[in-house]
Amino acid sequence: MSTNTKKKRGTGAAVVIIVLCLAALGALGYVIWRQFHPAVPETAAGYVASAESTAPVYDENGELLGSLPRGSEVQYVLEDAQGDAQRIRVVNGEGYACIDRANLTDDYAAVVQVETVYALRGMSLVDETGAVPGCAVEKGMALTVTGFDGLDGQGEVLRWKVSCDRGEGYIDAANVRMTEDEAKAQYDDALYQRHAARGDAWGGGDAAGLDYYPTEKAAIPGNDMPEEVRALYLNGSAIQYADSYLRLAEGSGINAFVVDIVDGTAVSYASPVMQQYSPSAYAAAQDTMEGFRANVQKLRDAGYYVIGRITVFNDAHLAADHPEYVISDLDGTPLKISSMYWPSAYNRTVWQYKTELALEAAALGFNEIQFDYIRFPDGAYKYEKAGTIDYRNTYGESKAQAVQRFLLYAAERLHKAGYYISGDVFGECANAYVTACGQYWPAISSVVDAISGMPYPDHYSAQGDYKPWEHPYTTVYNFGESAMARQSETASPAAVRTWIQCYNAIREPYNHYGAAELGGEVRALRDAGCTGGFMTWNGASDIDKYAEVISALH
Template identity: 40%
Template sequence: MAGTSNAVSVYKKDEDGGFIEAGTVTRGAKVNRYIRKIRRDGCLYNRIKADGEEYYIDAKNLSITLAGAVKEKEIFVRTPVTVYVNETGPEIASYAPKGTKLDVVGYDKLLETGYVNKYKVICPGKVNATETIEGYVYGKYMKGTYEEAIENYNKNGEYDKAKKDKFSYELYGGKAKNLDFFPYEKTKIEGNEFCEDARTMYINTYASVHPAEYIKLIKKTDCNAVVIDIKDGPLTYKSEVAKEYSPNSYKKAYTSEEEFAKGVEEYRKTGVYLIGRIVVFNDKRYAKDHPENCIKSGKSTGWPSAFSREVWEYNVKLAIEAVEKFGFNEIQFDYVRFPEASYKMSKSKKTNFRNKYGEEKAQAIQNFCFYATDQLREVGAYTSIDVFGESAYGYVTAYGQYWSSISNIVDAISAMPYTDHFGNDNSWENPYGIMLSWGRQADKQQKSIQNPAVARTWITGYDTPYWNPYVIYGPSKMKAQINALNKAGLKGGFIPWNVLSDIGKYREYQSVWNKQ
């Protein structure tokens, strides 16, 4: 069965010998065709047998090969898309914004629903008007007409809200109304059960290969997930991906692949859900290797640009490698943003952000989320993104994070509303109050979209020695944060942040990992 959509109309004869529509058959389905044709109203019809029933079908909707089942000649971009070099793999050829017309020259496969998985297309280049690029795009982001493609998703008022979401002055992060709100299908992955309520322990680079004391603690508690550093700026192990993309990172990696694998395996044996953490756009060692892909502000080129597709490729290939070699259930991407100084950089107009495709900052961040999530789905892993607590306040931040545009795509969103980061007088003394107030803002953003990510929140897991008064964060203050998050409606779990993975501190508040 062939056609320009996923389902092909079939007909039966009525009492007068005319044809009436009798349903549809999925495109790509194999049917038996009778040789004799019938002409009606200027069209030729074939008699066929499908699913044990006899029908008539327009002869144009039959193909003797599966390759001929897809009849589209052109398609239009509904959701901004990455154009891939190959049928499979994360290599990036280009980018196509909303409304772009793409010429169809093939496809990879039909799904059971009759939809195309990836189209092979020719798209306009970005260097000059005559350049074209051939590559592959996911069919789920396409529409058959320009009019359909330029529509914005507004079923529950998502787009109406986005049009209103603005800060009191220009932050240069982009406009919420220019983001995509079509619900991303968050399918469950066979053989990989997603952790809906993660009582998570953070395992830094050192702890990843020295697991003994942490494992003892995990076994004493109801801890059911760990976040293990793969790249916290510096790389944990000598990755083959890093060897290609960032020789400096490879050379200065903390340990060997073999030692890292042993450590991860010890954690796996406890039965915990494995989350690998990758710091993306804050990577000084990659920056040293590739200043051409970094933001240039004055003489500084120390921050890889979120506009740079090579930076995307490096980090997502690293994620894929970690899933395939070490069996991580999920990859958590941190520093998915532009620098905190982005407002000043943008306002000065003296910064080169390496913006090849003319995206707004928030568009680049959302487009990275689409890319990373799609690629990790291909290898059977979930995706989470860390965001600043500020992103919950209903405007696009200067560094490009906008809560609902990220939560709409990924499986888990992990905000970092640390109690000593609010700028309020002594906010760290009242963890319940400040987290409840913030949590209600975040829950409001969650409810503004149809299919939000699980909200799995980083909480303050350290004392506050740099502030007056000094506050010790023991079990009561830790539980106060968790209780506040639950009260606010954010029930996807928590991760105490302690940069040192201080085992003494973990022992001090170990009861927080127990089921309440």
């Protein structure tokens, strides 16, 4: 064998040895490196799921670290999830935390692990948009959870999607509780017992079936309600002469106007909402939307608080367009009660129509929407006694429940849009009973921002030779005392802002109502503690009458 061949073999062996040594060193180095740089496990995206608003997380030794809001997105270790571990690692900064397997899901729709919630108050469910009112639910009713609409940053549900044997829909989280006992509990049991003792004396329902849970009064940024409203009323014709009323009001102490949007058959402007729901109302409009908006804006630009008035359940136009909505006889023929046709206060489409109209009109420049005729007809007793009336009561509600639930629905929508809501009630409503037409002061005051009684002295009956319209101060003061007693019976009372008689009495001896009489009405309200203000009722918006009495309205 040659010397060169031996050298080549020696060199080859050396190379192999070197390679093997390098490989061994590399393997050793990798092992050492791995000790300080462990392999990063493969992860996937998931969500924190829980029956509560948060879920607990632990360190790798099982010690509690804190919690994560329900719905939080996390990166979890796939190897743990695919195994049998009861806790799964999730990325926590540069390390890991652990979460119970039951609190992890790949499906965001499954993060809320609640099967049942309970209605806190009697009200209507709504559709996904919040616009369409649906079935009635009662206080304490079990609602099956079928979904949710939104979580806040703390994992709390914003709105629940629910179903019951009456239907399905959405309900705000503030209006449910997690247990039946919590939902059925009264906010103030002693106060509730006072209401519960007032049975159904006149056919409007009992007070026990109404809701008294406090409703937080709206405080809308950029929309300040005067502490005392001092308002002139303008009907749909009068608003077209806004400049004249502004000249009269200047420097007088008047700080607000009530302007008709619709008053029965009198329609102030051509509303697209009316065109959709009640074409005959649209056709009867006195002004264009643009013209009406311009006049309302004049009042706003002059610094006045402007209230838009809508009559709700007295609507001949809607009755003509949709007789199927109207209180009827047993054959379905609409009944004319007290010379009017009455869309039923039980009808959810009527609720939606009047609230959509309110929202449309409010956007034209109003601070507040005032609902009038939030009641069932007076004068229906003979039909009720004979059993010949169909109120179209789908859910078996009382009259008073329907009125309050309409206001709950409308208030929620108007408040979200940035407007206040008020409601007009009979002077009789200040008494300690549910009226035959379904008005109960504490239940209405609890919901709206301002409640407006109508204690017109000439609407009270004479007692022998005593005629209340001849004593405006005393008549209104007595009303005010009763109203304030009712205010004390709700945990979240509205402002008491009252309609005052600003027209000559319509009953003998047809007393003249001038500055002295209106001054007496205003003084009576203040003396009785009704400090939310007043509004002058004169159906004709007679500017000469206003000029005569305006000195008393400071």
